[in-house]
Amino acid sequence: MTINKAEKFPLLDSEEVSTGSSPYKNFNSSFDSKGYAVVSSFKGDPFVGHLSTPITTSNLTRSYLSLLPAYKTGLSPLLRGINIGFVHGYFLVGPFVKLGPLRNSEVANYVGFLSALSLILILTACLFMYGYVTFSQSKEKLTPKKSLVDFLNSEGWTQFSSGFIVGGFSGSGIAYLLLKIIPTTIGTF
Numbered sequence: 001m002t003i004n005k006a007e008k009f010p011l012l013d014s015e016e017v018s019t020g021s022s023p024y025k026n027f028n029s030s031f032d033s034k035g036y037a038v039v040s041s042f043k044g045d046p047f048v049g050h051l052s053t054p055i056t057t058s059n060l061t062r063s064y065l066s067l068l069p070a071y072k073t074g075l076s077p078l079l080r081g082i083n084i085g086f087v088h089g090y091f092l093v094g095p096f097v098k099l100g101p102l103r104n105s106e107v108a109n110y111v112g113f114l115s116a117l118s119l120i121l122i123l124t125a126c127l128f129m130y131g132y133v134t135f136s137q138s139k140e141k142l143t144p145k146k147s148l149v150d151f152l153n154s155e156g157w158t159q160f161s162s163g164f165i166v167g168g169f170s171g172s173g174i175a176y177l178l179l180k181i182i183p184t185t186i187g188t189f
Contacts (some may be wrong), residue, residue: 077151081163082170085120089171092116095178113176120168124161131157 042050051157055061065071069083097103097112105111151160 015069027080075157077156078163081160081165083163085164085167085169086163086171086174087167088123088164089116089168089173090175091171092119092168093172093175093179094134109176109179112179113172116172116175119168120165120172122170124165127161127164131161 039051039053042048042052050056066073069075069080072080093112093116095112096115097108100108100115102108102111116140118140131154135152135157150156
């Protein structure tokens with residue numbers, strides 16, 4: 001029986017680890033005197049292509065990832081796209097405003113806003129192209145496997161991409177309005 005020994009790392013769990021004999025012991029050179037490793041192969045199989053570490057297998061990491069919009073349960077693909085697009089649009093305006101070539105001019109906020117909208121359009125076009133190629137109807141008919149995430153099919157991906165552009169434009173608009181309303185010069189009273 002192979003035990004995933006990284007899940008039982010003593011810094012994360014005070015439970016003692018049973019030392020089982022693994023057929024892949026010679027693949028992992030980081031065993032200590034108790035017989036467990038900090039980094040081991042995922043579920044004891046070195047051919048999976050994923051390593052189990054105290055970070056990747058901790059409950060804190062799993063709960064954080066389950067709160068992200070892509071993995072949150074109960075959201076439609078459209079709402080997932082709106083949520084992800086809003087965050088991307090909101091945070092894309094700042095780098096264009098503060099690091100763009102017109103950062104010291106009066107039109108820096110407007111140019112940053114238009115640049116963020118342009119990038120959102122480019123990203124949405126890339127999302128549509130990826131969905132068209134990956135989730136084409138002919139592939140779905142050949143392999144009708146059900147996905148665990150509801151937007152990983154052609155209809156869900158189209159809704160996700162549509163939500164992304166709406167959310168991206170909304171986030172960029174909110175960021176632009178906040179930049180116009182709230183003065184960005186600090187120290188002038």
